[in-house]
Amino acid sequence: xxxxxxxxxxxxxxxxxxxxxxxxxxxxxxxxxxxxxxxxxxxxxxxxxxxxxxxxxxxxxxxxxxxxxxxxxxxxxxxxxxxxxxxxxxxxxxxxxxxxxxxxxxxxxxxx
Amino acid sequence: xxxxxxxxxxxxxxxxxxxxxxxxxxxxxxxxxxxxxxxxxxxxxxxxxxxxxxxxxxxxxxxxxxxxxxxxxxxxxxxxxxxxxxxxxxxxxxxxxxxxxxxxxxxxxxxx
Numbered sequence: 001x002x003x004x005x006x007x008x009x010x011x012x013x014x015x016x017x018x019x020x021x022x023x024x025x026x027x028x029x030x031x032x033x034x035x036x037x038x039x040x041x042x043x044x045x046x047x048x049x050x051x052x053x054x055x056x057x058x059x060x061x062x063x064x065x066x067x068x069x070x071x072x073x074x075x076x077x078x079x080x081x082x083x084x085x086x087x088x089x090x091x092x093x094x095x096x097x098x099x100x101x102x103x104x105x106x107x108x109x110x111x112x
Numbered sequence: 113x114x115x116x117x118x119x120x121x122x123x124x125x126x127x128x129x130x131x132x133x134x135x136x137x138x139x140x141x142x143x144x145x146x147x148x149x150x151x152x153x154x155x156x157x158x159x160x161x162x163x164x165x166x167x168x169x170x171x172x173x174x175x176x177x178x179x180x181x182x183x184x185x186x187x188x189x190x191x192x193x194x195x196x197x198x199x200x201x202x203x204x205x206x207x208x209x210x211x212x213x214x215x216x217x218x219x220x221x222x223x224x
Contacts (some may be wrong), residue, residue, distance in 0.1 A: 004154075040216065040217075041216050041217070042116075042199050042201070042214030042215050042216050042217050043155065043199075043214050044214070045211060045212070045213075048211065056211060091154060091155070100145070100157050100160065101157075101212065102157065103147075103154035103155045103156070104154055105153065105154050106153075106154055108152075
């Protein structure tokens, strides 16, 4: 069974630029999560989807971050404009309902 | 939200046993997860506890005491490949959303 796929694996941008990350969850998993993991810290939930609907985006900085999951499968996370403090690893995870979450390899973002 | 505390770093030698503790404070509890994360990689699921007691899975065991807000991960017969960060994560009670709150992680170094 294929795992969670993410791209790109690495991205370097300058502050105030825009960036987008893509995630393809495990087949059949209805729940998709985006996490931000700053160096030396645990992952922090940004947004959670159930199928194509948002069920929790309380920790998403909505002035600059947006996410969508239009067809209930793939998802994209966008940052516009980026700030220095957005440098982190962005992890996508998926689960079947509220069961164990399985993580993708992540996208390492560096904002200069 | 959750307040999750675990040691920042631990060291041990090959073949030894190590116990990584995690304490949490929560207004609601619906399970505790342990994940392993190697440097530059995604977290991978190790164990899940929702009832008090010990769950054993090969060289790894996890213990939970809900009354004390306490869990530990026990690693036996340590190998070099066990050098990684170990993340404790708590799931909210009463939530059908499966949201996890992660600790900062414990960086374990195994020496030969």
